Amino acid sequence: MLTDYIQNTPIASFIFALTVGLSIYAFSNPQLYGKMMLHPYTVYRDRSKWGMIITSGLIHKDWSHLLFNMITFYFFGFALESLLVAQSGPIGHLYFGGIYVIALVLSDIPTILQQKDNYGYNSLGASGAISAILFSFILFYPKTMLYIFFAIPIPAFVFGFLYLGYCIWASKNARDGINHDAHLFGALTGLVLTILLYPWVLTHFASQFGF
Incomplete structure (x- = not known):
């Protein structure tokens, strides 16, 4: 497998x-941790x-932060890359990598x-890049059912908005060193890039809800 x-x-x-790998290694290496974190003042x-x-x-900040992001990436990242390859052939790999990296960069600009x-x-x-992947996937398959805690069924588009809602709340209330603001800008980047690559996806998305 x-x-x-x-x-x-x-x-x-x-x-x-x-x-x-890098997150786990950085947990026990404060010097590397400090060098890799985003410091807007310096940048x-x-x-x-x-x-x-x-x-x-x-x-990532800690195990819970890493697990939350990597579980989300696992559910949506691998599926999205496969989907983009199915739609565009081998260049779909490049499209996937481009969405991830561009969103990672653009989602940090407002914070800087x-x-x-x-x-x-x-x-x-x-989080910014993963939000982009999540919302890109939702444009293609908004009604895909996920199982929260492996038991509670929820459509992907509902999960996406709950995810984003939590991130917006956390950006205003959390004091944990996590760049929650990046979620919103990452999500917007994912939506825009996907629409630019596949303009028909908007019609496809609307059709899933009978429009």
């Missing part, structure tokens, strides 16, 4: 393995540090601008 994932969804497999003033935008998306003068602010996590 592992070889099937690697062969059929190589980009998702690479992102998943790299993110899990805004030093272009050589722009790499933090990428590296901060490869590490907002926190550029706050020296004490740091953030981390892949």
Whole structure:
């Protein structure tokens, strides 16, 4: 089964393995942890540090943060890469990687601008990119049933809005070092990029609800 994932969804497999591996390694390596986190104050003033935008998306605050993001990625990331390949052929792998990386970058830009003068602010996590993957998938299959806690059935589009609602709440109330603001901008990036790549998806989405 592992070889099937690697062969059929190589980009998702690479992102998943790299993110899990680096996150776990960083948990016990504070020096690496500090170097990889996004520090908007520094990034805004030093272009050589722009790499933090990428590296901060490869590490997570703790086990619960990592598990939440990787479970979401597992459900939607591998399925989306397979879907894009089915729609576009091998270039679908590139489309998937592009959506993930572009969303990872763009979802952090508002935070950098907002926190550029706050020296004490740091953030981390892949939430912006994963939100993009989640909402891209929902455009194609909004009514796919998921099972929360492996027991509670819920349509993908409902899960998506609950996920986003929690992230918006957390961005205003949580003080955990996680860049919750990135969720909204990541979701918007995923929607826009998917619509640009597949303009027909809007009609397809509406048709799922009888429009």
